[in-house]
Amino acid sequence: MQIYMVGGAVRDRLLGRPVNDHDWVVVGATPDDMVARGYLPVGRDFPVFLHPETREEYALARTERKSGRGYRGFVVQTSPDVTLEEDLSRRDLTINAIAASADWTGAEDLFDPYGGARDLQARVLRHVTDSFREDPVRILRVARFAARFTDFTVAPETMQLMREMVHDGEADHLVPERVWQELARGLMEPQPSRMFDVLRDCGALAVVLPEVERLWGVPQRPEYHPEVDTGVHLMMVLDMAAHLQAPLTVRFACLTHDLGKGTTPHDVLPRHIGHEQRSARLLKAVCERLRVPVECRELADVVAREHGNIHRSGDLGAAALVRLLERCDAIRKPARLDEILLACECDARGRLGFADRPYPQRARINAALAAVQSVTTSSVAAHAAQLGLSGPKVGEMIHAARVQAVADWLHATAQPAPEPQGNAG
Ligand SMILES: Nc1ccn([C@@H]2O[C@H](COP(=O)(O)OP(=O)(O)OP(=O)(O)O)[C@@H](O)[C@H]2O)c(=O)n1
Numbered sequence: 001m002q003i004y005m006v007g008g009a010v011r012d013r014l015l016g017r018p019v020n021d022h023d024w025v026v027v028g029a030t031p032d033d034m035v036a037r038g039y040l041p042v043g044r045d046f047p048v049f050l051h052p053e054t055r056e057e058y059a060l061a062r063t064e065r066k067s068g069r070g071y072r073g074f075v076v077q078t079s080p081d082v083t084l085e086e087d088l089s090r091r092d093l094t095i096n097a098i099a100a101s102a103d104w105t106g107a108e109d110l111f112d113p114y115g116g117a118r119d120l121q122a123r124v125l126r127h128v129t130d131s132f133r134e135d136p137v138r139i140l141r142v143a144r145f146a147a148r149f150t151d152f153t154v155a156p157e158t159m160q161l162m163r164e165m166v167h168d169g170e171a172d173h174l175v176p177e178r179v180w181q182e183l184a185r186g187l188m189e190p191q192p193s194r195m196f197d198v199l200r201d202c203g204a205l206a207v208v209l210p211e212v213e214r215l216w217g218v219p220q221r222p223e224y225h226p227e228v229d230t231g232v233h234l235m236m237v238l239d240m241a242a243h244l245q246a247p248l249t250v251r252f253a254c255l256t257h258d259l260g261k262g263t264t265p266h267d268v269l270p271r272h273i274g275h276e277q278r279s280a281r282l283l284k285a286v287c288e289r290l291r292v293p294v295e296c297r298e299l300a301d302v303v304a305r306e307h308g309n310i311h312r313s314g315d316l317g318a319a320a321l322v323r324l325l326e327r328c329d330a331i332r333k334p335a336r337l338d339e340i341l342l343a344c345e346c347d348a349r350g351r352l353g354f355a356d357r358p359y360p361q362r363a364r365i366n367a368a369l370a371a372v373q374s375v376t377t378s379s380v381a382a383h384a385a386q387l388g389l390s391g392p393k394v395g396e397m398i399h400a401a402r403v404q405a406v407a408d409w410l411h412a413t414a415q416p417a418p419e420p421q422g423n424a425g
Pocket residue numbers: 006007008009023090091092093096097135137138141
């Protein structure tokens with residue numbers, strides 16, 4: 001048997017990028033040969049094995065043929081006769097279809113029958129052969145690679161092929177978990193907007209995330225949003241989230257915070273009264289459809305509901321600030337408040353001309369939370385007990401003490417009154 005390094009490891013080393021995991025292809029072996037050498041079989045559908053020590057993936061060279069629609073419709077053919085070239089021909093992109101010897105250090109010759117090294121130099125994402133069609137997840141992968149390799153473009157013939165696949169209904173049968181997995185990865189890349197550009201361009205966005213697709217062409221008030229178009233705004237917010245190195249929870253909240261603007265009645269445009277509640281409803285549907293993990297879902301829900309209130313929080317007094325913090329569950333979950341505020345900052349700075357503006361709401365709300373946290377609930381409760389109070393009355397006293405603490409902080413940070421005459425100097 002011969003073992004070759006393939007996929008991301010070869011690609012990334014040629015690009016001078018760090019290599020994290022390796023994918024290997026094994027030619028001239030049967031599953032029994034692999035088991036005999038101590039490799040562990042994984043997965044029912046594909047002949048893939050884990051190395052007994054490194055745990056890296058070793059796949060038997062294979063050809064894949066489509067037998068039905070969607071991700072499940074594969075017939076995988078593997079035999080010791082499948083050549084390396086045949087195996088590479090059914091891979092997604094030329095830049096991922098370069099093979100190197102197992103001990104390749106970067107200097108030796110490559111096996112590159114489909115021009116992957118040339119496409120790497122030309123910065124092109126190009127499909128290898130028509131067998132690209134066999135796996136619609138590849139549409140999402142191409143979009144994700146566009147977000148990662150920000151100076152690469154999608155070859156026109158590949159874009160055309162992806163459009164045909166979407167037109168033929170291939171994207172209708174994507175498994176929700178795979179959609180989420182690719183989407184989540186793409187959101188974490190340096191320029192997430194490029195993923196959405198590619199998905200829109202081939203028509204896949206309308207299939208996998210129609211709630212997002214619908215935002216293009218929806219105007220917003222130019223006083224607040226000089227970029228006007230809601231889709232354009234959304235892309236700026238996502239790229240700001242990447243710029244600020246936000247975690248996935250925040251990036252997903254950014255993606256969904258304005259979904260409700262897509263269903264604003266035409267006669268009220270470009271205003272979006274009540275879009276926050278509509279966003280939250282649409283978000284719920286997206287999360288159920290794509291089985292979005294609960295941390296992402298919860299953060300996105302608060303951000304959808306509260307982002308407008310947080311943007312306008314500069315005008316809020318003590319009682320309203322405490323209510324806002326309570327709605328954000330910030331007293332129990334202060335770390336999550338940080339994420340809510342970061343998503344709001346991305347939203348505010350993800351507007352044309354606002355990228356470098358400060359977002360003072362963040363520090364102000366954090367300071368209000370610190371004031372709330374300075375209230376020792378146990379001593380308020382003890383005081384309430386001395387007064388003979390119990391039940392909801394204790395809660396009310398704690399709430400009142402928090403409002404007082406925030407009021408005191410607001411008073412202390414307010415502009416100092418002008419010095420009385422005679423005291424100066
Ligand atoms: N739907 C897919 C998934 C994977 N591959 C092939 O399998 C290799 C390894 O897949 P994976 O590890 O998922 O991707 P990488 O290209 O290694 O990229 P990443 O850096 O994201 O791991 C890819 O390079 C590609 O040759 C493919 O053709 N089609």
